[in-house]
Amino acid sequence: MIQPAPGNQVVLLRNGAEYFPALETAIASARREIYLESYIYDGDATGWRIAQALAAAARRGAAVRVLLDGFGSKTLARALLDELRGAGVRVMFFRPEVSVFALRRRRLRRLHRKLAVIDGRIAYVGGINIIDDSHTPGQLPPRFDYAVAVEGPVLTDIHRAARQLWMRVAWSQLRWRGNRRWSPPPYQGNGGAMQAAFVIRDNLRHRRDIEAAYLEAIGGARREIIIANAYFLPGRKFRRALIDAALRGVKVVLLLQGRVEYLLLHYASRALYGVLLDAGVEIFEYHRSFLHAKVAVIDGCWATVGSSNIDPFSLMLAREANLVVIDAGFAATLKESLARAMHDGARRVQPAHWKRQPSYRRFFSWAGYGVVRWLVGMAGYGRKYDEV
Incomplete structure (x- = not known):
């Protein structure tokens, strides 16, 4: 915590x-x-x-x-x-x-x-x-x-x-x-007057700190979760937290990359759309330019800004740094900026339309997902690779 x-x-x-x-x-x-x-x-x-x-x-x-x-x-x-x-x-x-x-x-x-x-x-x-x-x-x-x-x-x-x-x-x-x-x-x-915490991820003592901060805030959410993330490929625990929040009545909104920057991640992240949409999660794809943000606002009070994507490379391998801010005014400023971005430059993914997508796209999505997970597995977790 x-x-x-x-x-x-x-x-x-x-x-x-x-x-x-x-x-x-x-x-x-x-x-x-x-x-x-x-x-x-x-x-x-x-x-x-x-x-x-x-x-x-x-x-x-x-x-x-x-x-x-x-x-x-x-x-x-x-x-x-x-x-x-x-x-x-x-x-x-x-x-x-x-x-x-x-x-x-x-x-x-x-x-x-x-x-x-x-x-x-x-x-x-x-x-x-x-x-x-x-x-x-x-x-x-x-x-x-x-x-x-x-x-x-x-x-x-x-x-x-x-x-x-x-x-x-x-x-x-x-x-x-x-x-x-x-x-x-x-x-x-x-x-x-703001409360703030600096949260890092490394391959030593702080492997799970950023993910744990997200999971704690998502688990305690009662009204609204807004996440904007450029490369979104969460693990099972993170996905489960978002789905559970949506099922208990929390409005969950994701602003994700709409343009193809890295083909593998583009397809891999879409492998998870179906299960999230089925749970009531709202997904918007940003098309006005390239999305590079890694931010979130929860219940109008908790916010984070940083370098960590919600994907295996950030949450399991890279050195990352986020700032968590507990302040209603700061959260409102960030939320307003995200709302403007969604209104001006994003399109909502409609569940009915998503279910009608061609089967070959589903295949590429799950193939991309499998390759990403394989690459992360190849990187390993042993202490042999914990040095600088």
């Missing part, structure tokens, strides 16, 4: 248009330390803007540490890396890719967190990578995604998690020199 801490201020940020200016401003004010983690860091205009802000902070004397995933950011331009490292920014890659042909099971265990912590006074948590989200196929609108800006006592947990992972990766790569230790003092700001 998570224990939200009181006294926090959490601000919802929609898409890169709101997130990146806020992040740049915070970086520009950094004096002591910056941690930044991202699955994808792209060398586009957005990536360069953030890189220049990080480099400037390092030149001012701040300790700037950037941790990127070795698969998601494997194509990052050498010129951008040189810009960062030349200014004194320390950059490391989590499990760097050695060869595209290497069939190691641990390749599926990725760093999928997207967060930043600046001077221990403000943090950003969410699903937005360092990439221009307006670069979409066919000149579609920007990817639909969220992050949050966080101030308050919960920063202690966010800073600790960022530092611990950085040190673990540094030691695994024999790069521990230059990691001067600085612990921010206890938060002294005004904070706010």
Whole structure:
């Protein structure tokens, strides 16, 4: 059971248009330390803007540490890396890719967190990578995604998690020199009135924490559950929780990916539509652009924003980070944003129409589902694969 801490201020940020200016401003004010983690860091205009802000902070004397995933950011331009490292920014890659042909099971265990912590006074948590989200196929609108800006006592947990992972990766790569230790003092700001908890998933002590937070909130829901998730392929326990909620009269609404981004996951997630629709779950597919959000609102009070999809890769393999917020005002803001997205850019899946779909589509859906489960099984759970 998570224990939200009181006294926090959490601000919802929609898409890169709101997130990146806020992040740049915070970086520009950094004096002591910056941690930044991202699955994808792209060398586009957005990536360069953030890189220049990080480099400037390092030149001012701040300790700037950037941790990127070795698969998601494997194509990052050498010129951008040189810009960062030349200014004194320390950059490391989590499990760097050695060869595209290497069939190691641990390749599926990725760093999928997207967060930043600046001077221990403000943090950003969410699903937005360092990439221009307006670069979409066919000149579609920007990817639909969220992050949050966080101030308050919960920063202690966010800073600790960022530092611990950085040190673990540094030691695994024999790069521990230059990691001067600085612990921010206890938060002294005004904070706010919101309760918040930082919840992570790793392959050590916190394997099930994010899923457990969802299941606890879903199990206690009495009125409404709204989940927006880009890659939705929940396990049996999660599906059962949603179905049980719908059967006891809770309105359950899912906003899912409507466009084909990854063909395998596109078909696999649809294998579960039938049983959910039969239980009364409402499913909307977002078509206006690519959905990348990983958020939820439950009973108008509980909300979460983060990096974790509801699929086997996020819930069983990757390192993820979500913020849970207990606050009616924040939940209302997120719910309003989701309602607008469903109204303007989504189509509801009608149960009667779904039942009439061709049999070959059902076959592809269940085949995709089976392949995904097989891949997850191949990744294994043994301690042999729990190292960084």
